[in-house]
Amino acid sequence: MSLDKATVARIATLARIEVPEDQLEPLARELSGILGWIEQLGEVDTSAVEPMRSVMDIRQDWRPDTVDAGDCQADILKNAPKAHDGFFVVPKVVE
Amino acid sequence: MTSDLTRLTLKAARDGLARKDFSAGELTRAHLAAMEKARGLNAFITETPEKAVAMAEAADRRLGTGEGGLLEGLPVAIKDLFCTQGIATTAASHILDGFVPPYESTVTARLWAQGAVCLGKTNLDEFAMGSSNITSHHGPVGNPWTRTGDSSQLVPGGSSGGSAAAVAGRMALAATGTDTGGSIRQPASFCGIAGIKPTYGRCSRWGTVAFASSLDQAGAFARTVEDCALFLQAMAGHDPKDSTSADLAVPDWSGRLSGRVKGLRIGLPKEYRVEGMPSEIERLWQQGADWLKAEGAEVVEISLPHTKYALPTYYIIAPAEASSNLARYDGMRFGLRVEGKNLAETYMKTRGLGFGDEVRRRILIGTYVLSAGYYDAYYLKAQKVRRRIAEDFTSAFKEVDAILTPTAPSAAFRIGEKMDDPVAMYLNDVFTVPSSLAGLPGMSVPAGLSADGLPLGLQVIGRAWDEQTVLDVSRAIEDAAGFATLPYGLEA
Numbered sequence: 001m002s003l004d005k006a007t008v009a010r011i012a013t014l015a016r017i018e019v020p021e022d023q024l025e026p027l028a029r030e031l032s033g034i035l036g037w038i039e040q041l042g043e044v045d046t047s048a049v050e051p052m053r054s055v056m057d058i059r060q061d062w063r064p065d066t067v068d069a070g071d072c073q074a075d076i077l078k079n080a081p082k083a084h085d086g087f088f089v090v091p092k093v094v095e
Numbered sequence: 096m097t098s099d100l101t102r103l104t105l106k107a108a109r110d111g112l113a114r115k116d117f118s119a120g121e122l123t124r125a126h127l128a129a130m131e132k133a134r135g136l137n138a139f140i141t142e143t144p145e146k147a148v149a150m151a152e153a154a155d156r157r158l159g160t161g162e163g164g165l166l167e168g169l170p171v172a173i174k175d176l177f178c179t180q181g182i183a184t185t186a187a188s189h190i191l192d193g194f195v196p197p198y199e200s201t202v203t204a205r206l207w208a209q210g211a212v213c214l215g216k217t218n219l220d221e222f223a224m225g226s227s228n229i230t231s232h233h234g235p236v237g238n239p240w241t242r243t244g245d246s247s248q249l250v251p252g253g254s255s256g257g258s259a260a261a262v263a264g265r266m267a268l269a270a271t272g273t274d275t276g277g278s279i280r281q282p283a284s285f286c287g288i289a290g291i292k293p294t295y296g297r298c299s300r301w302g303t304v305a306f307a308s309s310l311d312q313a314g315a316f317a318r319t320v321e322d323c324a325l326f327l328q329a330m331a332g333h334d335p336k337d338s339t340s341a342d343l344a345v346p347d348w349s350g351r352l353s354g355r356v357k358g359l360r361i362g363l364p365k366e367y368r369v370e371g372m373p374s375e376i377e378r379l380w381q382q383g384a385d386w387l388k389a390e391g392a393e394v395v396e397i398s399l400p401h402t403k404y405a406l407p408t409y410y411i412i413a414p415a416e417a418s419s420n421l422a423r424y425d426g427m428r429f430g431l432r433v434e435g436k437n438l439a440e441t442y443m444k445t446r447g448l449g450f451g452d453e454v455r456r457r458i459l460i461g462t463y464v465l466s467a468g469y470y471d472a473y474y475l476k477a478q479k480v481r482r483r484i485a486e487d488f489t490s491a492f493k494e495v496d497a498i499l500t501p502t503a504p505s506a507a508f509r510i511g512e513k514m515d516d517p518v519a520m521y522l523n524d525v526f527t528v529p530s531s532l533a534g535l536p537g538m539s540v541p542a543g544l545s546a547d548g549l550p551l552g553l554q555v556i557g558r559a560w561d562e563q564t565v566l567d568v569s570r571a572i573e574d575a576a577g578f579a580t581l582p583y584g585l586e587a
Binding site: 007008011012013014016017018020027030033035037038039040041042043046051052053055056061063072075076078079081082088090091092093 | 411477485532
């Protein structure tokens, strides 16, 4: 699979990463190289294989659906680039 | 005295503290001095000398009253991927600028509860993505080792390059690492120290910056197998805050460590004889097998037929999980924010500037393989091949008790080498990625030197939850190899 500039630009938008125009072409080459190398997986017959989603056969724990943490507004806001009056401040979403 | 204290093993330092040969304060100050002297290697992103001295003094008080945990008063380094309360945690990324966690990761909390002393946070590849520590926003790390007669700086391996350099450079007695596809074992091999990645689920991932959640596992670096066992024992254990952490008791690995391999069956996978592998690595591998045979183990050839598909599988699964995990870095709640005209542009600019080239490359690959129309062809396919790879190991472990391989296909290389082609860099992990995909414990132990004087490691892979056999086989190799060479400039 070979990726062109337009596809790389589309993926970058999906990933919300700004990529300067002059880097699209080199990135397309690199990503095509990696994807071309990955393509060899097509050789493996996986017709009767269940996808492996978890590597260990561990029973996942259940816990009561109760609040066991919280009351830490100040801690949560401590790292905010912008905060005001107990809230995160974000750029305007609705014009 | 000062330099002597940095030459001790973790175990010997522990015994020395118990005998009151020296204090935790003296031990810590000796290591802080060594860190300062070796600052040129750039092993640490953040040094925490005041905290270290205060923790050492508290440890001395506890030791004085006969209290004290498993690691009481022992100075260690923490990969800067573990969140540490009140200490900057960067993941070596620009995008976490200014982030100071208000909470402590489970692994580090366990270490402090056992009395360990925090020397600082070590450098790594950005978000643990890399095999050379070159992708760090805080600059590359130098390997304490250089080639004989050539002072060019070499990479320490990656991603846990700073931790490996700190332990090899006698700046810390032990250090935490994380291993997603080889990030403990390959740097341990490059730096001539021991490093273990336990079974997936042994150590809690809570509070560790996530890269690929189905693969990430914390582990230990130290200069001996016994020290790794001791340190890992303090790190591991069930944590209700990580639903993938196993509810199993942590064995007394260091107490039970025997190094006995008599009667064990050791497998050498024929698919690991890869084309272009240097003959000195092939010879060392055979030497390792001979050592184990001499100690009474039976060595047999085994087959792991899907080995060649492990790397391409990994480079679908790990970037896919990374692209999801790294979606949280949006500039809104913590870390870097680069203002744009509106919310969408702020996201784009923050992430465009905040992520380095390799992280960006992997997020883009991950986004692509998860995108509509490609999910089945790439991601689902990779999950199926992953099961095939895991089944190879399951079959092999019906025949053998442990698997012996080289850790990496080369010794440490120069900073700047292998940089042009991402796939060439990925090949560093050809021997470590398959067992990562299967979630199995693996350890690298220093076994010899290359022709140009650099350390080479051998890898021991074990059954799930059987770290004990991995440690015992590694100990047998360690004893036989008698690896005692020190990095250039640190010779006695």
